[in-house]
Amino acid sequence: MNAKKRGLSMTAKYNLTGWGFVLISVVMIGSFYFYPMIQALFLSFKTGTGTNLTYTGFSNYTRLFSDTTFRTALFNTFIYLIVQVPLMILLAMFISVLLNDSKLKFRGFFRTAIFLPAVTSLVAYSVVFKYLFGSDGLINAMLLKLSIISAPVEWITDPFWAKITIIIAITWRWTGYNMIFYLSALQNIDGSIYEAARIDGASAFKQFTQITVPLLKPVILFTSVTSTIGTLQIFDEIVNITKGGPGNSTMSISNYIYNLSFKYTADFGYAATVSYVIVILIVLLSFLQFKVAGDKK
C-alpha cells in the first residue's frame, strides 16, 4: 500500500523499464527501417530524373507492365529462385545427413570445408568464378582435357550457360551456410528414435523421409524463406560475373534497380517502384511458404 502511494506500482515500474529498453530499438528501427520504407513508397509515386520529381500517381506502376527489361529481370530472378533454392536446400540437407554420421572420419574437416565458402567475400568469390568459368578458364580446360566436351563452353557469354554459371556460383556460396542449420537441427534429434525405427525394420531411406524430414520441418521452412529472400535480392554475383549480360539474360531485379538509379540517368521514382515489387514478392512468397510448410498456428 505504501509503495503504491509513493508512486507507481511494481508492475507499472517493470513495464516502464521494459518499454524503456524496447524503446531504443523501436526508435532505431522506426527511423532507419520504417521511415525510409514509407519515404520510398511516396517516391514510387513520383516521376522524373534526378531532383526534378513530380507526383504522377500510379504511372510508374502502369509502366511496369510495358517494360520488357523489367519482365526479363523478373523472369530471370524467378529462374534463379525455382532452380537454385530447391537444389541448394536438398543438397544442404543431403550433405548434413552425411556429415551427421557419427562413424564418419574427419567430420570436422569436411564440415569446415563445406562451410568455408560462406565466409568468403561475395565480390571476391564472384571474381574467382568469373575467371574459372571464362572461355579459356580452368573449368573449360578441365572439361576439354577429360574429353567431356569438344569445344569450350561459353559459360559467361552464352545466355543459357551464363544463367547456369550464376546458379552454380550461388549454390557453391550458400549451401554450406544452410547446411549448418540442418546439422544443428539434426543434432537435436534424439538418436533413440532412429534406434526404435531400426528395430522396427525401417530402411535408411524410410528413416530419412519419415523421421528426419518431418523433424527438420521448421528448419526447412526457415532456410527456404531466407534463401528465397536472398535469391530475390541477388546482386553482387551477377554484377561481378556477367554484369547482367549477355544482353540482359542474367539481369536480376536488384541489378535493374541499380541500373535505373545509377547506370542510366537517375530515375529514383521508378527504381523505388521496382523495389516495391520485390517487397511484395517476398511477402507473398514467404506467406505461401508458411501456408504450405508451416504449422497451423
Place this chain on the structure above:
Amino acid sequence: MKKALLLVLACMVLLVGCSSGGSNKETASGDGQKEITIWAWDPAFNIAALNIAKETYNKKHPDVKINIVEYAQGDIIQKMNTGLNSGTTKGLPNIVLIEDYRSKGFLQSYPESFYDLSNKIKPTDYADYKVGPTSMDGKQYGVPFDSGVTGLYVRKDIIEQAGFTIDDLKDIDWNRYIEIGKVVKEKTGKDMITFSPSDLGFVRVMIQSGHSWYMKEDGKTPDLADNSTLKEAFALYKEMLDSKIVKINADWSQFISFINNGDVVTVPSGNWLTPSVKAEVSQSGKWAVLPLPKLPNTPNATHASNLGGSSWYVMNVPGAELAEDFLAETFGSDVGMYEELLNKIGAIGTLKAAAESEAYKKTDEFFGGQQIVKDFSEWTAQIPNVNYGVSTYAIEDILVVEMNNYLNGKNLDQVMKDAQAQAETQIK
C-alpha cells in the same frame, strides 16, 4: 522509472548529438575558401593529370589547398546521385570528372547544381565535338578534357603476311575492311577484329562517324526506328560476325590479352588504348594507326569518331569561383601543361591551342616512327558533333538485347521498331 527516463533521454541526446555533430564538421570544411576538392577516377590517367595541374596551379597560388580524391567511376556516379538527391551539397566535391556520354543526364537532372563557366571557358577553344556534351542551353558547364578520338590500330606485320600493304587499309570503308578481313583470316588464321557482345561501343563509334546518335538533336527523343545510320552500323556488325572475322571477348582483360597476344589484327578504338597496346614491348615497330574506316552508305560519313572521353565540371557549392579559376588556369588555357600531360601520361587533350605545340609532333618508335599524336589531334578536329542526350546507356542496354535478336535472325526494321518502343517508355 528515473533510470528508464534517463536512459531514454541519454539515447535521444546521443542520437541528436550524432546528427548535429556530423553536419557541423561538414560546414566547417566547406567554408574554407582556399581549399577545393576534386573527384576523378583512373590513377594512371585522370588522377595523374590532376596532380600535374595541381603542381602547376600551386606554383602561382601556393595558398590554395587542392584535395584530389580518387574513386571508381561507378562510385562517383553513385555518390553524386545520392548526394544531389538528398538536397544537401555537403560532402560533394568542388570539381568532378564526368564521362561525356553521361554529362547531359547530370546537367538536366540537377539543373541548379552545376556552376556556369561561360565567363572563363570559351567553347571555341576546344574541339567542336566536345562542346555538345559540355554545354546546355547556350551555357558552358564543362571544361573539355581528354579526347576519345578513334583510330584503327593495325598489326602491320600480319597484314603484310596476308599480302596487303598498310596503304590498302588507309581511308577505306567498312565493306572493304570486311573483304580484307576475310582474306587475312584465310591466309593467317587470325581474326580481324574483337568485340564483346554486351558492349556496343563499336556501334557508337560507327554512328558518330556518320553524324548520328541514339537520340535526335534535341537529346530527348530516341532516334532508332528511322535511323538509317544506326541500321547500317547494325548490319555491318552482323556481317562481320557472319564473315567469321570477329574474335568475341568477354571482358576488358580478355580484350587486352587478345591485342597483346597478337590474336587480332586490327583494333578500332579510342586513342587512350595506346598505352595498353604499347604494354607488349616485343611488338614494337609492328603497329600502325590509321584513320577509322568509314560507313559506306551514309552520305556525309567521316573517318573520325570518338569513344569515351570526359570533362571537368564545377559544382555549385561554396568555393565554386576558386574551382573555376583553377580549371581556367590549368586545363582551360595552359598549353605548357598539356605538353607535360602528353609527355608524362600520354593524355591527348582537346584544347585546340595545344595541338600546335612541339610535343604533339613527336614520333613514336613503337608505331614505326609515326607521328601518332599529330594524327590523332587532326582527327579530333574532324569528329562530328552530336548530342549525346540524356540516356545513352539506357538505350544501349535496350539495343544490346535487340542486337542479340537481330543476330539470331530477327528483321532489322522490326528490331529498331521494338527498340524505339521500349526506349520511349524508358525515357521520360
